[in-house]
Every structure is written in C-alpha cells, then in structure tokens.
Amino acid sequence: MAIHWFHPPVNIETDRPGLTYGCNNVEVAAAEFMKWTKRGPKWKKAVKACMAVHEGEGQPTT
Numbered sequence: 201m202a203i204h205w206f207h208p209p210v211n212i213e214t215d216r217p218g219l220t221y222g223c224n225n226v227e228v229a230a231a232e233f234m235k236w237t238k239r240g241p242k243w244k245k246a247v248k249a250c251m252a253v254h255e256g257e258g259q260p261t262t
Contacts, residue, residue, distance in 0.1 A: 203227060204253050204260040226253045226260050 204226035230250040252258030
C-alpha cells in the first residue's frame with residue numbers, strides 16, 4: 201500500500217484536549233480521526249477526503 205504524503209504537514213487535533221499532531225500522511229491522519237469521539241461535519245469532511253485519496257480519487261494537498 202502506498203503512503204500518501206502531505207507537504208507541508210497538517211495539524212490534527214488529538215484525543216487529548218489542546219494537543220495537536222503535525223501529521224505528514226493521509227493514512228496516519230485517518231487513523232487519528234478514528235480515535236475521535238466528537239464526529240461532526242468537519243470530521244466527516246476530513247474522513248471523506250482521506251478515503252478519497254486512499255481510493256485514488258483525490259490528492260493529499262492542503
């Protein structure tokens with residue numbers, strides 16, 4: 201499986217309040233999103249974007 205790199209890395213909120221993670225690839229971002237308990241519209245949009253890249257239908261650009 202190919203890794204889809206972000207350049208520059210994107211900051212993602214973690215499951216720890218106030219802590220962000222400088223993520224550099226789609227696969228790790230998707231794994232981090234799966235830890236979230238609050239899953240609103242922004243979460244859905246982010247996960248949808250990750251899935252699109254993973255399925256070859258999008259680009260990991262910011």
